[in-house]
Structures are given as C-alpha cells and as structure tokens.
Amino acid sequence: MRVLILEDDPWIADLLKQIVLSLCPSAKVDCQSRVVDALAAWKRQPAQLVISDWHLPDGNGIQLLEAVRQRSQDIPLVMVTARADRDSVLAIRPLNISAFISKPFQVPKVVASLQPLLANAQIIAGEIDTAGDFLQQLASLTDDALELPLRESLYQRLRDVPQPFDNLQQLGDLWQNDPAVHARLIAAANSGNYNSAGQPCVTLNEALQRLGQATAVNLVQGLALRPQAVLSDPGLQRQGDAHFVHALRLRQRIAELARSSRVDPAPLHSAALLQRMGELALLDQAQRWRSTGRELDEQTLDTALQRHSSQLANRLKAHWRLPIALRELIGACYALPPGNTRRDTVVMRLASAELLGAEAPEIDRLRRLAGLARTGAR
Template sequence: MSHAVSYRVMILEDDPSMAELLGHVVRQLWAGSRVSTFSDVPSALKHWYEHKADLVLVDWTLPGENGTAFLDVVHREAPLTRRVMISGNVDKQVVIEARKVGVDGFIAKPFQIQDVMQRLAAIMAVPKSSLTGDALREPLPDFLRREIQRGQFGLPVTGKLRLNADGSQHDPAETLQLWRQHPAPLARLIGAANTGAYNLDGRAIESFTEAVKLLGFQTANTLIQGLAMQPGSDIQHPLLQDLVKEFLNDSLRIAAIATRLARAAGAPPDPCINAAMLFRMGELACLQLIQRWVTAGGEPEEAECRHELAKHAPEVGNLLKMQWRLPLNLRVRVGAMYSLQPGTVKVDRIIMRIAGLVLSQGERKEIRRLLGRIGFDGDQINAFMDEWYPPAMRA
C-alpha cells in the first residue's frame, strides 16, 4: 500500500492571496501536508520555535523586516530544512543576501504554477504525489462523511474557466465577464472582499464589481488560480461533468427568471443574479469531493451520487458560504430560493423564492400569490406564467 508523501510546511508571505495559492501548490504536490501561513517574521518565528518545519517558503519583502531574518534563524538551527526565497525583485543584491542564509531555491514573481511545482518537487527530491486507489479504497458515503468533517471545501473550476486560470495573460474585460458567470470565482472573490485582509473598514461587499475593484485584478487572478489548484477542482469523470453542467444550467435558468422579475418589479437585478449563480453551491462543492474519491480509485454511479448530493449539499453549501465569508444578505437571498421566512417583505428575497419555485415546478398558486406581493397585476401574472410554463402546466 502506497502513501502520499506529506511535509510540515511554513509559508511566510504577507499577501493573503499569494499565501493561499502557495498552500494549494504544496497540497497538490504532497497530499496531507500540514501547511501554516504567516504574514510577519515574529509570528513565523514563534511557530518555528514550537514546531519547526521540513520546508519554508519565504517572501523577501515583509512588514517590518525582510524574510532573510527568518531564513537566517532556520539556516542556523535546522540546516536540513529546505529554504525557498520568493521575491519580485531579482537583482544581484537580493540573490547575494539569499545565498548568505543558505536558500535551496529562488522563485521570482510573477511565476507560472507548473514551474513552481517542478521547482519545489526537485528541491524536496520527491516526485509529485497523488492519491491512490489503495490509499483511499472506501465506499463513497464513508469518504464524504470524512471529507465533510475535515471541512476543506472548494468549487469546481472547469472548461474555459480552468484554461483561464493557468496563470497566462488574458484580456481583463473578457476574464471578468467569465468570472461573473461562474459560481467559483463569483463566490470566492466576493467572499475574499469581505475579509479583514482586504476589507479594512468592514463594509459588506455584495457586488462582484466592487469585490474586484477592492481586491485588484492581480490578486483576484491569484485567488482563482488557487481554486484551480485544489484537489478535485478539475472535474474529469463524464458522469460528474454532466452533473456539473446540470447544476450550472439550473443557476443560469434561475438567473434568467430573477432578472426578468427584478426588471418588471423595478428592483436592481445584479443582487438576484449573484444569488442565482450560487444556487447550487452545495452540490458543486460535493461534486468536487466526489472527484477526489474518483481520483482515489472510486467508480461513481449516478443514483448513489444523486442520493449523496441530496443528503449532504445543504450542509456543505452552508459551511462553504460561512467559510468563504459571504455577506449575510447574499446568503439569505440564496436561502430564499429554497424557502421563504414568514413575513418576508423584501422584494429581492421574494423574487428569489419565485425563481426557485419555477425551477422546481412548484405550486403555481403560490407563485401567483408571490407575484402579487411584488406588485404584479393580473395581466402581468398571466404573462409571466405564459413565459415560464407551457399551457398544460399552468394552474
């Protein structure tokens, strides 16, 4: 039985998106590695003295003092620990300083992910590892329960979105349009914009445009690359690919319904569109977990997959929304597609509930009642039902 190699790894990097990306690179190389990230030398040193590490990745430019202060300690106390310097400055003086503290490798920013992976694998002198069927041969329900308890969730990065996340240069306008049409970047960027690392005044950011403006295009692109590096992010099994398409189409249909309703009701459509794109967050996150199981040697069956998705998607979706720090109003809009709290009067939430009912072919009388609550008259209600229901299905 083979086991994936794992290491204790410290990442000293003050850019949270870059630290997250490097963490994904390490886990992609060595499944099960314990990765700790730090933004300043004092906190990194405290952890080092208590736990040490097999590999340290250290940025040159840090708040207070540069990364060589930390590398110097590691060099003196643990010569067998591998040390890698990361810097956007590659002039001669930086290289000289890095050599003084015995670095094993130097990575220049900006970098290509595959180049970094190859460089780190060579430094650690082990091949890139992956999960094997022998290591994780267990029933899908058991695997999902264990992975959900671990709480390491993500969303699939597939198709054009995956090609766009390879680190190459792309037209920013086209890239932003692609991001806003996919749940993974939309949720990840809005969530990141609501964390203290980027949002210093604590103002809730619900708009995709606002989120990208706050983060900056380069940071946003780094975060998307990090998503693409997560295990299972690349959905490869045909059955799982079909399920991803099905759930993405559900979101697109909800978005179309919500847009139509919002415009007719005189409400801004963007908040509803954002919520619609996150409608199947839980299912998509579970499919990423199932792809990890498939990579480990499992063979999925449609009936079992759908059963497990129905069982776990609500919990996983809620955990991921909280984990990624999505703002409360956005989470409530997403929840409204499944159920509406009694006494709700906010138009955006009623719109999302109507859209959810239409998608699930819910009670038509309830839809008519809710349409009336957002100001539709009899003719508008009939026109909406004509638009979204065949005559044989209308009440």
C-alpha cells in the same frame, strides 16, 4: 515531501499551496500565518522546502529561514517579498535563498521558480488509501478542504497561455457565469485582508474593484491549479452541468423579473450562481474520491447529496463569511422568511419557483409581492 509556507494572507497562502500541489500532488503542505507557529511547526517536523513571507504581523520571516539554515544548508528556501532593493537582498545573502518571489507576483513566474526546486527535492509519494467510506469522509472534512469545481470551458482558458486584460470589465465578462470564481473572489473581498472598512461585498464586480486585477487573476488561476479542478468523471460531470445550467437559467429569469420589479439584479445573479454550492462542493469531493481509484456507486452518491448538500452549503457560507444579505438571497430560492417585505428576496423566490414549476396560486402570490401583474394578466 513536506512543504512549509509562512504567509499571513490566507488567500495568497492558499494560492502558493495550490501551485505546490500542481507541481507535486503528493506533497504535504503546511500553511502558517505567524512566525511563532511556523517555528513550532518546523521543530515538530522539518520540511523539504520552506516558503516564507518577509514581513509578518508578529515578526520577520527571516527568523524561520535562519532556523532552517541552522539545521541544514541544503533545504531550498524561498522568500516572498515586496522588497527587491539591493541592500535587502544582500542582507539575507548568507541564508543562500534559492528563489525570490516578488509581490505582486504572477502565477506563471511563481510556477517557474518553484518547479526546479520541487523537482530536485526528495519526493516520497504516499500510498493511496483505498479503504474507507465516502459518507464518513464527508462528515470528517475540514472547512478549508471544501471547494467548488470550475466549469470546463473556463478551466481550459485558464490553463492556456494567459491573455492580457485591459480592464476589470473584461475579467467580469469572462468570469460572470462560473460559481467557483464568484465564491472565491467574493469570499476574498469580504475577508479582513481586503475589507478593512467592513463593507459587505455581494457581487463579482464589487469583488473585482476591491481586489484589483492582479490579485483577482492570481486567485482565479490558483483555482485552475488544483489537481482535481473540474468534474472529469462523466457521471459527475453530467450532474455538475445540470446544476450549472439551472444557475444560468435562474440568472436569466432574474434579469427579466428584476427589470420589471426595479430591483438591482447583480446581487441576485451572485445568489443564483451560488444556490447549488452544496451540491457542487459534494460533487467536487466525489471527483477527488474517484480519482484515487476508490469506488463510489450511484446510490451512495445520491444518499450523500440528499444528506450533506445543505450542510456543506451552510458550512461554506460561514467559512467564506458571505454577507448576510447574500445568504438571505440564496435562502430565498427555497423559502421566504416569515413577514418578508424585501422585494429582492421576493424576486429571487419567484424566479426559483417558476423554474421549479410551482403551483399557479403560489406564483400569483409572489408576483403580487414583487409588484408585478398576475400570471393570467401577462
């Protein structure tokens, strides 16, 4: 089946998309941010379910719903709105709206609203294409198809009955070790929808403060709704766990060095978790590939990791509009820019070099740049 979503906030649109796919993995979901584009998409190919925000930058979502009703009285319509007054509901009563989703919304309530509509709609599952080449698939991926897998422990907690949170600090404590959560919330906090002042956001706590509890919880629960949210394949899971463990070890060493160097560790912690984003994004694609029954041998996977990890990481940094300061910290894990004098990037490089077993002269040089005693003097 085909689902058309009209929502100008790309993060909310993606969340609605993930909810639809969690309930109907075979659905083809088309997200549009402008009324005119949604109307054009509807005319090109009608959908079996339409979800529309009420107010859009270029007009009113009711225009789309009216166009649908001119063609069919049976297609389920869902209105997303912050307006819940009686007059507004009565004004669109002739459209026979199937469900209203009130903003700010809670994911479980949205799932409960959409589930019967998707169950009753005509679902035509497409044939799985078992042909093709994984390396070619990687080269043809669009940026919005790239994601990071959740850690299994957090995924299970998100899939369980949601627990109430008293404050943002509790969320930060729960999510602080997950790269996918850091990436999603920092990217959202730096987007135009949540960053009207243009101030860069580089840490999880900054992102939580900017997004607020309700939005942050919705975005993270959306990650858990993806059909392939974790690395369930044993081989891929082992590789993913190795990258997760490396990130946590890097964070721990950064905390120790930052205290001695008088550097704020929080931005470096974010960079540590995102250092292996390219590898994790590639493993996520490998999980999707194998989940459809297609073969992917270890040699091809190793080749893909060598050829494409760095490229995927760079694409994600640009697509998520990560701040330059955060990109530089991530890059410092591999090398320092010529003439670098920033202590935070030196600390980042030093921690990474120590974990990777760099030669003693290089470690001593980096410690001097960080204002620390030489290795032998510790």
